[in-house]
Amino acid sequence: DADVTQTPRNRITKTGKRIMLECSQTKGHDRMYWYRQDPGLGLRLIYYSFDVKDINKGEISDGYSVSRQAQAKFSLSLESAIPNQTALYFCATSDETDTQYFGPGTRLTVL
Amino acid sequence: EDQVTQSPEALRLQEGESSSLNCSYTVSGLRGLFWYRQDPGKGPEFLFTLYSAGEEKEKERLKATLTKKESFLHITAPKPEDSATYLCAVQAVSNYQLIWGAGTKLIIKP
Numbered sequence: 769d770a771d772v773t774q775t776p777r778n779r780i781t782k783t784g785k786r787i788m789l790e791c792s793q794t795k796g797h798d799r800m801y802w803y804r805q806d807p808g809l810g811l812r813l814i815y816y817s818f819d820v821k822d823i824n825k826g827e828i829s830d831g832y833s834v835s836r837q838a839q840a841k842f843s844l845s846l847e848s849a850i851p852n853q854t855a856l857y858f859c860a861t862s863d864e865t866d867t868q869y870f871g872p873g874t875r876l877t878v879l
Numbered sequence: 880e881d882q883v884t885q886s887p888e889a890l891r892l893q894e895g896e897s898s899s900l901n902c903s904y905t906v907s908g909l910r911g912l913f914w915y916r917q918d919p920g921k922g923p924e925f926l927f928t929l930y931s932a933g934e935e936k937e938k939e940r941l942k943a944t945l946t947k948k949e950s951f952l953h954i955t956a957p958k959p960e961d962s963a964t965y966l967c968a969v970q971a972v973s974n975y976q977l978i979w980g981a982g983t984k985l986i987i988k989p
Contacts, residue, residue, distance in 0.1 A: 772922075810883065810979030811923075811966070826976065858922050866911060866970060868977065870922030 771795045772871035774859050780877045787846040789874050791859030797869075799862040800842040802826075802834060804855040805873075811858065817842055849878040881906045885967050885980035892957055892987050900952040900983045902967030912950050913977065914943050915966040923966055926952075957987045 803811040813826030815834040860868040882905045915923035927936045929945040942953045968977040
């Protein structure tokens, strides 16, 4: 089984809809991250969490929110989706060496 | 401003033709430089971490090197299965967040 899983893998939605992307990990890491990836751009950090009670904004948090339900679960929400949030979204965890381990990604399309 | 630039954007090689990918960085104190491989439709996969100038790491046909301003990923006698996008990221001493380059898409033709 994969160490970092994401659901759904693909999602098509309409402008204004609320969307939740979920991430689960079995690596036992405290640190978790949400990134988005757009063609021609590097991965950009949306939010990160160092433990259940510690959540921090990343470079591009506007329009997004997160919830850390447990050490193993970290969810990303788009409260009112807009077309420029169409992207590939990745969840990651990191160990004590700061090496990050990524999930398979969620491809989100906002029409 | 901390920054990472990867070049070239894309590289096409024949099978067996060795080459290098470049990752130039500007950071206020380097904590670590990371190389990842990303296959289409998948998440990035960790390859190497380098911490100080002069350090080298190898894995199969890949060797990563580090200077004070850049890192190279050398690919020796590549095979078609080495085709992927290679990503570089740096971590500053002052900030645990990784700063990512846009990647180099490597295509190895048989």
